[in-house]
Amino acid sequence: GAGVSQTPSNKVTEKGKYVELRCDPISGHTALYWYRQSLGQGPEFLIYFQGTGAADDSGLPNDRFFAVRPEGSVSTLKIQRTERGDSAVYLCASSLYRDRGAFFGQGTRLTVV
């Protein structure tokens, strides 16, 4: 596809369960970002990949959150032992150049019940 694709679009899970959120960036974009957006707020940075490596994971809130990008394209955000406070929209973005706007996907709405 032409844009950033995120799956699933919606995910409902029970407290304590493990979830994986997938991001398929724009082809050729080496930079990939994950953000989290709570209701009524702006997105908050989680992690940044340049190629296959996590160049900056300073935004991950705790060690229950982990992300990978093994081949430098698709990325997966993994959340262990989910908590109700993890409920939010998780946004993925990719870009070709740092100094220009990143292109965002439509997000995955995660609800922990």
Place this chain on the structure above:
Amino acid sequence: AQKITQTQPGMFVQEKEAVTLDCTYDTSDPSYGLFWYKQPSSGEMIFLIYQGSYDQQNATEGRYSLNFQKARKSANLVISASQLGDSAMYFCAMRENAGNMLTFGGGTRLMVKP
């Protein structure tokens, strides 16, 4: 520490009129970039316009222009000739040259009246 402030939680504008959305920022880094994004109800963040801290001229992209006042640390978005499809949330964001993340403001909800 970075900080982005959008003081207008909601704005109304009449169709075909211009509107200014306010954004102020705080950074000690002399080199940074400023961004505006639009988020319609579908949830996708749409990149609108970019201004570099060393750019001499204000950025423009079609009906969007950025009123960059460096001394005041403000980067207001001006939308000319508003259209009904402009109704959405608008976010201002900044990235320091040394950093990787975009820091977003709290957003402004724009509502265009017919």
